[in-house]
Amino acid sequence: MWKPDRSSKKPIFQQISEEIERKIACDEYPPGSVLPSERKLADQLGVNRSTVVQAYEELRSTGMIESVKGSGTKVSKYKLGSSINTPNWRKYLDGGTFMPNLPTIRRIRSELRKDSPIIDFASGELSPDLFPLEAVRQLLQEESFSAVLGYDDPQGYLPLRRVLVSLLSNKLNVQTTESSILITSGSQQSLYLIAQCLLSPGDAIAIEDPSYCYSLPMFQSAGLRLFRLPVHPEHGIDPDDIIALHRQHRLRMIFLNPSFQNPTGRVMSTDQQKRILKVTADLGIPIVEDDPFSLTAFDGNPPKPLKSLDSAGQVLYIGSLSKMAASGFRIGWLVAPHSVVSRLADARQQMDFGLSVIPQWVASEFIRSGRLERQLDFLQSSLFHKMHRLCATLKERLSDHISFTMPEGGLNLWCKLNGEMDADKLLEEAVRRGVIYVPGSVFGSERGYIRLSYARPETGLIEPGIERLAEAIRSL
Amino acid sequence: MWKPDRSSKKPIFQQISEEIERKIACDEYPPGSVLPSERKLADQLGVNRSTVVQAYEELRSTGMIESVKGSGTKVSKYKLGSSINTPNWRKYLDGGTFMPNLPTIRRIRSELRKDSPIIDFASGELSPDLFPLEAVRQLLQEESFSAVLGYDDPQGYLPLRRVLVSLLSNKLNVQTTESSILITSGSQQSLYLIAQCLLSPGDAIAIEDPSYCYSLPMFQSAGLRLFRLPVHPEHGIDPDDIIALHRQHRLRMIFLNPSFQNPTGRVMSTDQQKRILKVTADLGIPIVEDDPFSLTAFDGNPPKPLKSLDSAGQVLYIGSLSKMAASGFRIGWLVAPHSVVSRLADARQQMDFGLSVIPQWVASEFIRSGRLERQLDFLQSSLFHKMHRLCATLKERLSDHISFTMPEGGLNLWCKLNGEMDADKLLEEAVRRGVIYVPGSVFGSERGYIRLSYARPETGLIEPGIERLAEAIRSL
Incomplete structure (x- = not known):
C-alpha cells in the first residue's frame, strides 16, 4: 500500500492530496465515491489526523472532493459532465515564477x-499627441517596404543597428559597432534578458534609491536580492556605499539611470560618473545603464551617458524609442560586449524568435530619414x-x-x-x-x-x- | 579568521575561491601580491590541499590570479590598467537557465x-518567394495607418483579435472570443509563456514521438521532464499510453501537433481526436495544440483542429502567420480560457511589454482585406x-x-x-x-x-x- 515518503522535501499533506488526486484521475476513486474518514486514513498512513485534514482541505479547495455533513467526504460528481471536465486551471495559474505588480x-x-x-x-x-503618428503614416506611404519577411538576424535588423551606431555616436558620444548592439522589445526586454540570463537567483544587485526599478516585479521574479544605493540630493551616489555594499553582499551588478533619472529627474555629473566607473571597475562590477530620457533634454544638448566614458567594457547600455518617440514601436537597444549580446540574442530566440522586422524597418527609416530629429x-x-x-x-x-x-x-x-x-x-x-x-x-x-x-x-x-x-x- | 562553511550547499573550493575574489575586490590582496601557497592555505583553513588547488584553478581560469614557476601564485596585475578592468563576463555568461540548441x-x-x-x-x-512581400508593400501604401502608438492592450491589438475570431470560426470551426485570445511573437512565444508560467521545473509533459518539440531547448530550459508518446504509423497515439504515462509520472500537459504534424506530415483523424480528448479530459490533463500548418492544406480544405471539438476548455490552441504567410510578421496567437490568457499576458508584460502595434496592425489589415485568402x-x-x-x-x-x-x-x-x-x-x-x-x-x-x-x-x-x-x- 502507498505510504507518504518522509524523506521527501514535499510536505506530507501534499503527498497525500496528490496521491488521492492520482487515484481520482485514474478512476480508482470514481466520481461520487466515498473517501475514507480522516481518522481512518490517518491510521492507515501512520500520520497525524491534522495532516489528512489539511490534504482533504487542499482537495476541497480545488473542487475535486466535497464534504457533506453526515455523509462524509466524496469525490465530486462534476467529473461526470463533459463541459465540466475542465482541467483545474487554478493550479496551473499559481505556478510559474512571475510575481504580480506592487x-x-x-x-x-x-x-x-x-x-x-x-x-x-x-x-x-x-x-x-506627442507620438509621431503623422510621420509614421507618411513614412509608410513614402518609403517602399524592402525588408525580407523571414526570420531576422537574432541580434536584430542590420540597417537599424547601423543607424543606431551613427545616432549613438553623433548625439551621445557612445562609440559602438553593429555587432555590439541587440535590438529588443523596448528597454523592458533588455532588462528582462539581463535579469534572466546574466544573473541567477540569489544574486545581489544594487539599485539607486529612489528608483523606478523598485516598481518592476521583474527583479523579484528573477529571485535577485535588491540593495539600495542612496542618492544624496547634492553629491549623488557615494562610491563608499558601493564598496560597503559589495563587501557585505558581493554585488553582481548595479542598475543606474544617470540622465534625468526616474523619478527624480536628476542628472549625474561627469565627475561623479568617473568616480563611479572607477570604483566599480576596481571591484569588477558591471553597470547596467538605462538611458531612455537623455535625448529629451529640453535644450537639445543631451547629458552624455556613462557608456561614453566606458573604456573597460563594463557598462551594459540600454536605450529605446519609447520615451522619445512612441512606446508602440517596441524598439529598444542594448549596447554591450559582443559576447554578452550574442548570448542574450541566443536566449531570446528561445523566448520569441526575435522581433518583427516591420517595426524595425519603420524605426530605421524613421531615424535615417531625419524624422526622429x-x-x-x-x-x-x-x-x-x-x-x-x-x-x-x-x-x-x-x-x-x-x-x-x-x-x-x-x-x-x-x-x-x-x-x-x-x-x-x-x-x-x-x-x-x-x-x-x-x-x-x-x-x-x-x-x-x-x-x-x-x-x-x-x-x-x-x-x-x-x-x-x-x-x-x-x-x- | 574566515573558514569555509561546511553546512552550506556550496562546494568548499567555491567558497574559498569566492572569499579570495572578495579579498582581491576589496584590495586586501592588491594586484601583484603573492597568495599563500596551496599547502599553507589548506592547513590554515583545515581542508585538503586538492580543494585549495581546485579553488586556485577556478581563479586562474578567470584570469584573476596567475601562477609563475618558482615565484608562487599572485594576484594578476591586470587590475591596474584601465582597459583591462573589464568585468569577468565569462562568469556572467555561464549563468542563467537557457540551454543551448542540440x-x-x-x-x-x-x-x-x-x-x-x-x-x-x-x-x-x-x-x-512564397512570402507576401508585394502584398505587404501595397497594404502599407494603400491602407492608412491608424493604430495608437502607445502601449498596447496586454493581450494584443483588439482589431487583430477580432479578425482572428472570424478567421478561426470560418476556416477551422474554432469558436472563440476576443478576450480568449493572446497575440504572441509567433507560436514560439506562446510555447515559452506556457512553459514558463503554467509549468514548474520538474513537471512531466508528454510529447509525440517523433516531434519537432525535441528540437526545442525551451522545454529543457524550463526544467521540464519530457516523456514520449509513440505515434503509430496507422492508428496514431494510443490512449492507453497516455494513461500509463500519467499513472507513472503524473503528466501536467500534453503537446500535440495534430494537423500535418512536424515532421511526419500526419493528420490526426477525427475519431482519434475524440478518443484523445476523452481520455485527457478524464485525467484532467490540458493539451497544448500547436497548429501552424492546417491552413496550408493543398486542397484548401483544412483538417479541423482538436480545439474545434474542445467543449471542456482543456485545449490551449496555438496558431501563427509564420508558416502560412511570413515568419517576419512574428504574429502568433494563443486561444485559451480567459483566466489563462490573462495570466500569460501579465507575465509577458514583465518580459517585453507586449508586441509592437505596427505588425499587429499590418496583420489585421492583411487578414481583413482578403490578402491572406x-x-x-x-x-x-x-x-x-x-x-x-x-x-x-x-x-x-x-x-x-x-x-x-x-x-x-x-x-x-x-x-x-x-x-x-x-x-x-x-x-x-x-x-x-x-x-x-x-x-x-x-x-x-x-x-x-x-x-x-x-x-x-x-x-x-x-x-x-x-x-x-x-x-x-x-x-x-
Whole structure:
C-alpha cells in the first residue's frame, strides 16, 4: 500500500492530496465515491489526523472532493459532465515564477483602466499627441517596404543597428559597432534578458534609491536580492556605499539611470560618473545603464551617458524609442560586449524568435530619414512647455505644500510634500477628486514624495489636475 | 579568521575561491601580491590541499590570479590598467537557465550561415518567394495607418483579435472570443509563456514521438521532464499510453501537433481526436495544440483542429502567420480560457511589454482585406507543386533507398531510409556535396529517418538537391 515518503522535501499533506488526486484521475476513486474518514486514513498512513485534514482541505479547495455533513467526504460528481471536465486551471495559474505588480501599482492601473475622466500624472509616458503618428503614416506611404519577411538576424535588423551606431555616436558620444548592439522589445526586454540570463537567483544587485526599478516585479521574479544605493540630493551616489555594499553582499551588478533619472529627474555629473566607473571597475562590477530620457533634454544638448566614458567594457547600455518617440514601436537597444549580446540574442530566440522586422524597418527609416530629429525638436519644446506649465501652477497653488527642482529633461517632476503629509493617503483623496500620481513609496524608501509626470496629461488638463490635487491636500 | 562553511550547499573550493575574489575586490590582496601557497592555505583553513588547488584553478581560469614557476601564485596585475578592468563576463555568461540548441541543430545552422550555395531542405520555413512581400508593400501604401502608438492592450491589438475570431470560426470551426485570445511573437512565444508560467521545473509533459518539440531547448530550459508518446504509423497515439504515462509520472500537459504534424506530415483523424480528448479530459490533463500548418492544406480544405471539438476548455490552441504567410510578421496567437490568457499576458508584460502595434496592425489589415485568402490560394498551389516535384524526383532517383507517404499539407516530407543507413552519418556526406536536411534523431527516438522540407529550396533546386543526396547515399 502507498505510504507518504518522509524523506521527501514535499510536505506530507501534499503527498497525500496528490496521491488521492492520482487515484481520482485514474478512476480508482470514481466520481461520487466515498473517501475514507480522516481518522481512518490517518491510521492507515501512520500520520497525524491534522495532516489528512489539511490534504482533504487542499482537495476541497480545488473542487475535486466535497464534504457533506453526515455523509462524509466524496469525490465530486462534476467529473461526470463533459463541459465540466475542465482541467483545474487554478493550479496551473499559481505556478510559474512571475510575481504580480506592487499593490500600489495595481491600484493605479485599475483606476486608469476605468473609463472615468481622471487626470493622469501617474503614467510615465508621452500623451498620444506627442507620438509621431503623422510621420509614421507618411513614412509608410513614402518609403517602399524592402525588408525580407523571414526570420531576422537574432541580434536584430542590420540597417537599424547601423543607424543606431551613427545616432549613438553623433548625439551621445557612445562609440559602438553593429555587432555590439541587440535590438529588443523596448528597454523592458533588455532588462528582462539581463535579469534572466546574466544573473541567477540569489544574486545581489544594487539599485539607486529612489528608483523606478523598485516598481518592476521583474527583479523579484528573477529571485535577485535588491540593495539600495542612496542618492544624496547634492553629491549623488557615494562610491563608499558601493564598496560597503559589495563587501557585505558581493554585488553582481548595479542598475543606474544617470540622465534625468526616474523619478527624480536628476542628472549625474561627469565627475561623479568617473568616480563611479572607477570604483566599480576596481571591484569588477558591471553597470547596467538605462538611458531612455537623455535625448529629451529640453535644450537639445543631451547629458552624455556613462557608456561614453566606458573604456573597460563594463557598462551594459540600454536605450529605446519609447520615451522619445512612441512606446508602440517596441524598439529598444542594448549596447554591450559582443559576447554578452550574442548570448542574450541566443536566449531570446528561445523566448520569441526575435522581433518583427516591420517595426524595425519603420524605426530605421524613421531615424535615417531625419524624422526622429524633427520629432525630438517637437518633443523637447512640447515637454518643456508642459513641464513649465506644471511647475508654474504648482508654485501658484501649492507652494506651501510642495517643493521641487525643475528638471532639464525627461518626463517626470519629483515633488517633496512639506510637513507630515502621507503620499499614499493623499493618493486616495486625489483619486476621489479625479487626479492620479505615483507616490514615492513605489520608488523605494522615500516617503513624503510624489512623482508627477507632465508628459502624459494633455496640456489643458495640467491646471485643473493640480487644482484637484490642491483640494485633496487641503482635505487632509 | 574566515573558514569555509561546511553546512552550506556550496562546494568548499567555491567558497574559498569566492572569499579570495572578495579579498582581491576589496584590495586586501592588491594586484601583484603573492597568495599563500596551496599547502599553507589548506592547513590554515583545515581542508585538503586538492580543494585549495581546485579553488586556485577556478581563479586562474578567470584570469584573476596567475601562477609563475618558482615565484608562487599572485594576484594578476591586470587590475591596474584601465582597459583591462573589464568585468569577468565569462562568469556572467555561464549563468542563467537557457540551454543551448542540440548539437545537430547547431551543426545545421552553422552550415546554413556560411555563404556557400548549399541546397536547403533543412529549414522548415517558406522560401522568400512564397512570402507576401508585394502584398505587404501595397497594404502599407494603400491602407492608412491608424493604430495608437502607445502601449498596447496586454493581450494584443483588439482589431487583430477580432479578425482572428472570424478567421478561426470560418476556416477551422474554432469558436472563440476576443478576450480568449493572446497575440504572441509567433507560436514560439506562446510555447515559452506556457512553459514558463503554467509549468514548474520538474513537471512531466508528454510529447509525440517523433516531434519537432525535441528540437526545442525551451522545454529543457524550463526544467521540464519530457516523456514520449509513440505515434503509430496507422492508428496514431494510443490512449492507453497516455494513461500509463500519467499513472507513472503524473503528466501536467500534453503537446500535440495534430494537423500535418512536424515532421511526419500526419493528420490526426477525427475519431482519434475524440478518443484523445476523452481520455485527457478524464485525467484532467490540458493539451497544448500547436497548429501552424492546417491552413496550408493543398486542397484548401483544412483538417479541423482538436480545439474545434474542445467543449471542456482543456485545449490551449496555438496558431501563427509564420508558416502560412511570413515568419517576419512574428504574429502568433494563443486561444485559451480567459483566466489563462490573462495570466500569460501579465507575465509577458514583465518580459517585453507586449508586441509592437505596427505588425499587429499590418496583420489585421492583411487578414481583413482578403490578402491572406489570396496568399493561401497561392501558397497551397505552390507548396503542392514543390512537394510534387520533390516526391517525383525521389521516386525517380532514390526509390530503392527512401520511402515516404505524400503529405496533403504542411512544409515537410518525412522519409524512411531503407536498410541500415545512418541518417546522421549521411548528413556529413550530404553537406560535403552541398545539400542539407534534418536527420530524424533531432525529432526524438526515430533513427533511419530524414525530414526534407520542400518549402524552403527554390523549385529549380529541388532536382539538383536530390541528385546530390543520391550521390551521398551511394557513397555510403
